[in-house]
Amino acid sequence: MSILLLLAMFLWSQSEGALLRKTNLTIYFQDRFAGPNATTVPITGIPGHLWTYGSFGTVFCIDSPITEGLEGSSEQLARGHGVHVTSALDGSITYVSISIVFITKESNGSTIQIQGATNQYVKVRELAVVGGTGQFRYARGFATFETAYLDMESAYAVIQCNITMFHF
Numbered sequence: 001m002s003i004l005l006l007l008a009m010f011l012w013s014q015s016e017g018a019l020l021r022k023t024n025l026t027i028y029f030q031d032r033f034a035g036p037n038a039t040t041v042p043i044t045g046i047p048g049h050l051w052t053y054g055s056f057g058t059v060f061c062i063d064s065p066i067t068e069g070l071e072g073s074s075e076q077l078a079r080g081h082g083v084h085v086t087s088a089l090d091g092s093i094t095y096v097s098i099s100i101v102f103i104t105k106e107s108n109g110s111t112i113q114i115q116g117a118t119n120q121y122v123k124v125r126e127l128a129v130v131g132g133t134g135q136f137r138y139a140r141g142f143a144t145f146e147t148a149y150l151d152m153e154s155a156y157a158v159i160q161c162n163i164t165m166f167h168f
């Protein structure tokens with residue numbers, strides 16, 4: 001490759017880099033994992049096995065409201081659309097692919113893509129921010145997930161999600 005081309009590529013990536021902004025977000029996934037209003041539902045698994053969080057091969061589909069605060073009644077900012085799969089033979093690891101799709105006036109339709117494998121039984125789970133669209137084009141960073149509220153009886157959990165990312 002010619003030195004000029006290398007230089008041009010370097011300058012290009014420098015100018016792109018200069019435009020990247022850093023954003024920190026704290027948002028809350030409102031998850032209902034059973035009952036008529038479930039937002040996380042097992043859709044398939046290994047035939048003859050239980051389709052549960054701890055069972056290898058179980059695929060869950062998600063469409064959870066995402067709010068500004070811990071309370072379900074706080075302002076809804078987005079929805080989490082995606083899937084996660086129990087992908088360790090011993091049931092410990094879940095592989096996640098979720099798009100956070102914003103519905104607020106300022107960010108309507110913009111998305112952040114969250115992806116990765118994490119031990120679902122640890123307190124703080126970390127996943128990668130691998131991309132975005134709209135306001136969050138070229139998003140890259142990481143997201144932590146921590147259960148902030150859990151009521152087994154009503155199958156309701158609130159997950160606090162902190163996102164740190166660079167984007168345009």
Ligand SMILES: *[C@@H]1O[C@H](CO)[C@@H](O)[C@H](O)[C@H]1NC(C)=O
Pocket residue numbers: 024164
């Ligand atoms: C954003 O989050 C990162 C990682 O948790 C932290 O190091 C940084 O101090 C935060 N920045 C602000 C402005 O809160």
Ligand SMILES: *[C@@H]1O[C@H](CO)[C@@H](O)[C@H](O)[C@H]1NC(C)=O
Pocket residue numbers: 035036037
């Ligand atoms: C499910 O949602 C409907 C409509 O919002 C509501 O009337 C009903 O009480 C909910 N059921 C449960 C078990 O939460």
Ligand SMILES: *[C@@H]1O[C@H](CO)[C@@H](O)[C@H](O)[C@H]1NC(C)=O
Pocket residue numbers: 103104105108109
């Ligand atoms: C977001 O966009 C959809 C159409 O893409 C529209 O129906 C909806 O009203 C918009 N919401 C806001 C808050 O602007």
Ligand SMILES: *[C@@H]1O[C@H](CO)[C@@H](O)[C@H](O)[C@H]1NC(C)=O
Pocket residue numbers: 026124144145146161162
């Ligand atoms: C997430 O951010 C909140 C404040 O916005 C903070 O209290 C909490 O400790 C953070 N969680 C993690 C795992 O960094």
